[in-house]
Amino acid sequence: MTVQYPKKLPMHIDGEWLEAGSRDTHAVINPATGETIAELPLATKDDLDRALDASERGFAEWRARDVNERGAILRKVAENLRERAKDIAPLLTMEQGKPLREAMGEILGSAGLFEWFAEEAKRSYGRVLVRPPGQRSVVLGQPVGPVAAFSPWNFPLFLMARKLAPALAAGCSIICKPPEETPACAVALMQCVIDAGVPGNAAQLVFGVPDIVSSHLIASPIIRKVSFTGSVPVGKHLIKLCADTVKRHTMELGGHAPVLIFDDCDLDRTLDIIQPQKFRNAGQVCVSPTRFYVQSGIYDQFVEEFTKRTEAMQVGSGLDDASQMGPLANIRRPDAIDQLVSDARDKGARVTTGGKRMGNEGFFFRPTVLADVPLEAQIMNNEPFGPVAMMRPFDTFDEAIEQANRLPFGLAAFAFTENGRQANRLGDMIEAGMVGINTVGISGVDTPFGGMKQSGYGSEDAIEGLEAYLVTKAVHQA
Ligand code: NAD
Numbered sequence: 047m048t049v050q051y052p053k054k055l056p057m058h059i060d061g062e063w064l065e066a067g068s069r070d071t072h073a074v075i076n077p078a079t080g081e082t083i084a085e086l087p088l089a090t091k092d093d094l095d096r097a098l099d100a101s102e103r104g105f106a107e108w109r110a111r112d113v114n115e116r117g118a119i120l121r122k123v124a125e126n127l128r129e130r131a132k133d134i135a136p137l138l139t140m141e142q143g144k145p146l147r148e149a150m151g152e153i154l155g156s157a158g159l160f161e162w163f164a165e166e167a168k169r170s171y172g173r174v175l176v177r178p179p180g181q182r183s184v185v186l187g188q189p190v191g192p193v194a195a196f197s198p199w200n201f202p203l204f205l206m207a208r209k210l211a212p213a214l215a216a217g218c219s220i221i222c223k224p225p226e227e228t229p230a231c232a233v234a235l236m237q238c239v240i241d242a243g244v245p246g247n248a249a250q251l252v253f254g255v256p257d258i259v260s261s262h263l264i265a266s267p268i269i270r271k272v273s274f275t276g277s278v279p280v281g282k283h284l285i286k287l288c289a290d291t292v293k294r295h296t297m298e299l300g301g302h303a304p305v306l307i308f309d310d311c312d313l314d315r316t317l318d319i320i321q322p323q324k325f326r327n328a329g330q331v332c333v334s335p336t337r338f339y340v341q342s343g344i345y346d347q348f349v350e351e352f353t354k355r356t357e358a359m360q361v362g363s364g365l366d367d368a369s370q371m372g373p374l375a376n377i378r379r380p381d382a383i384d385q386l387v388s389d390a391r392d393k394g395a396r397v398t399t400g401g402k403r404m405g406n407e408g409f410f411f412r413p414t415v416l417a418d419v420p421l422e423a424q425i426m427n428n429e430p431f432g433p434v435a436m437m438r439p440f441d442t443f444d445e446a447i448e449q450a451n452r453l454p455f456g457l458a459a460f461a462f463t464e465n466g467r468q469a470n471r472l473g474d475m476i477e478a479g480m481v482g483i484n485t486v487g488i489s490g491v492d493t494p495f496g497g498m499k500q501s502g503y504g505s506e507d508a509i510e511g512l513e514a515y516l517v518t519k520a521v522h523q524a
Pocket residue numbers: 196197198199200225226256257258260261275276277278279280283298299300301331332378429430431
């Protein structure tokens with residue numbers, strides 16, 4: 047398949063599409079080949095100041111629009127995305143690596159977000175308090191103000207949409223800073239937004255050196271809300287920056303999802319569900335199942351069958367229809383995975399399949415299964431964010447819960463059991479923002495998505511996703 051990847055990728059500031067000109071640039075690399083495919087402009091401080099000024103004007107203009115009109119425009123964004131999905135998907139695959147059908151799913155899922163928030167915008171109800179006759183006290187949910195949104199490269203279109211759609215639905219203006227590694231789908235999404243009728247100063251797009259952009263935008267009094275999806279260390283850094291101007295923020299940080307597999311599970315069904323899920327997007331998913339704790343009675347059988355299915359996977363360019371898994375998204379990832387796997391092996395883990403890079407070009411890593419992984423291995427403590435499943439046996443329910451809750455993260459967790467009472471207890475006792483029991487379907491437009499502990503705070507999607515862009519005000523009248 048030949049894909050025409052755009053050679054020039056613009057930012058969108060104050061309604062103007064801006065190419066590199068004399069600005070510094072960043073090379074965009076195809077992770078399947080390692081080749082440079084485009085140059086991306088990096089915002090200067092003047093660009094950022096212009097975007098800030100525009101976002102203040104954009105907020106005044108956009109919040110004044112009737113909520114039904116805002117909703118209609120967001121529905122049009124969804125239509126644009128659906129119409130253009132076939133053209134955008136190959137760009138996403140080429141810059142990020144994931145198989146084409148996953149890229150299509152990501153775009154259609156993003157359209158679903160715009161549809162949900164187009165409707166939800168009308169339901170940002172306040173409430174009326176009981177007061178003596180002649181008096182009124184009302185509680186209002188008002189748009190918080192201009193937003194700075196930082197999204198990562200693993201779902202570059204969906205995770206930008208997850209901030210853009212609710213912010214616009216609430217009546218906020220927004221400056222998006224998507225990742226520099228995967229810019230073309232971000233440009234395509236912004237084009238869908240602008241073509242739908244959102245004013246060019248209410249929705250803006252900048253690229254840049256991440257720390258320069260985030261420190262500049264977050265320090266500005268114009269920005270009233272920060273939303274970040276990414277790693278725990280960067281999240282902590284941004285929380286500190288937010289403290290200086292007491293800015294509201296939503297933090298979707300990393301996880302290290304435990305998977306508790308009990309002797310009484312339906313083994314074939316469990317494998318059918320969990321094995322492909324592990325290697326979706328080459329494991330570069332914040333809710334990816336990572337730490338597999340398998341009850342002793344079925345441990346050997348589970349490891350063997352999971353390994354057999356993993357060995358049979360087709361790995362190759364995401365543009366190739368046969369590929370079930372593409373390359374890792376950037377040059378940092380194979381190095382990081384290599385280091386974690388070597389450390390685990392040195393500490394006694396058994397590599398039952400994979401464990402090394404693939405081919406001479408691009409950033410491919412073989413789907414990997416590690417068995418009998420000691421708890422002190424780095425990979426059992428640091429999020430791998432790659433195509434590695436780590437397995438350990440356990441004996442009792444209490445031991446499984448202790449392991450599931452052992453780390454300072456709490457984003458997603460999964461469990462497989464046919465015992466209803468045990469399932470209820472798991473739902474109650476696992477410390478994670480999202481728990482899937484006999485399912486990996488933990489995310490949806492109507493479902494709050496967010497973590498506990500160091501995985502962050504605040505929810506995206508659902509009713510909570512809109513509330514994140516509203517500020518509460520009580521007005522009393524006598
Ligand atoms: P990283 O920590 O350097 O960056 C993570 C993300 O934050 C990237 O998108 C990056 O562009 C952005 N970023 C980095 N510094 C920033 C700053 N000062 N201001 C604003 N944004 C900034 O790591 P990486 O090598 O890009 O990714 C690897 C790790 O990131 C993974 O191990 C994983 O834990 C985490 N990650 C998590 C998610 C998620 O969905 N929660 C997504 C991508 C990456």
